[in-house]
Amino acid sequence: EDQVTQSPEALRLQEGESSSLNCSYTVSGLRGLFWYRQDPGKGPEFLFTLYSAGEEKEKERLKATLTKKESFLHITAPKPEDSATYLCAVPSNAGKSTFGDGTTLTVKP
Amino acid sequence: NAGVTQTPKFRILKIGQSMTLQCAQDMNHNYMYWYRQDPGMGLKLIYYSVGAGITDKGEVPNGYNVSRSTTEDFPLRLELAAPSQTSVYFCASSYNGVDQPQHFGDGTRLSIL
Numbered sequence: 001e002d003q004v005t006q007s008p009e010a011l012r013l014q015e016g017e018s019s020s021l022n023c024s025y026t027v028s029g030l031r032g033l034f035w036y037r038q039d040p041g042k043g044p045e046f047l048f049t050l051y052s053a054g055e056e057k058e059k060e061r062l063k064a065t066l067t068k069k070e071s072f073l074h075i076t077a078p079k080p081e082d083s084a085t086y087l088c089a090v091p092s093n094a095g096k097s098t099f100g101d102g103t104t105l106t107v108k109p
Numbered sequence: 110n111a112g113v114t115q116t117p118k119f120r121i122l123k124i125g126q127s128m129t130l131q132c133a134q135d136m137n138h139n140y141m142y143w144y145r146q147d148p149g150m151g152l153k154l155i156y157y158s159v160g161a162g163i164t165d166k167g168e169v170p171n172g173y174n175v176s177r178s179t180t181e182d183f184p185l186r187l188e189l190a191a192p193s194q195t196s197v198y199f200c201a202s203s204y205n206g207v208d209q210p211q212h213f214g215d216g217t218r219l220s221i222l
Contacts, residue, residue: 032208043213095206101151
């Protein structure tokens with residue numbers, strides 16, 4: 001059974017203080033790994049897909065990386081508007097995804 | 110594009126009442142999903158569909174039913190509402206569910222009193 005564990009559960013940063021979120025996974029065969037952002041009262045919004053170890057994707061202050069066992073979401077010089085819950089997920093060959101419980105990021109001005 | 114549209118946005122039900130949560134997507138996606146998210150918790154899959162006429166249970170299907178008569182629509186039915194079904198319900202869709210991401214609606218907030 002696929003498993004996804006995210007850490008930490010919550011992260012509080014000062015504006016400009018860079019950090020990383022972790023997503024550890026156990027899957028029978030990696031078909032990809034997705035990162036999503038969820039704002040309060042909204043549905044998750046897709047950020048990145050990573051398909052193979054060593055791959056990196058960037059968007060503004062966010063960079064996602066992938067190894068054979070985990071993925072990191074690096075946040076460089078965050079701003080208050082980056083505050084959200086970040087979810088990672090791995091798809092199965094049945095078309096379902098296993099989601100982690102998320103990391104709630106709060107960036108203080 | 111509208112993407113994934115869920116209605117209603119909010120609803121209060123009494124115990125034992127029934128209702129249908131509507132979900133429609135205009136992206137011609139084959140796969141559709143229903144999740145529930147309790148406060149401070151992760152997403153739990155209720156049901157999913159890989160195409161019109163095909164549905165399957167997720168990890169928390171009890172108390173719910175679904176149907177998929179068209180590619181666009183995937184309604185979720187609550188037959189006898191119970192307080193434990195108070196939650197936020199999200200519908201999502203994906204082109205193939207395997208190496209393409211899911212696109213989510215903005216949810217239906219349901220309270221059972």
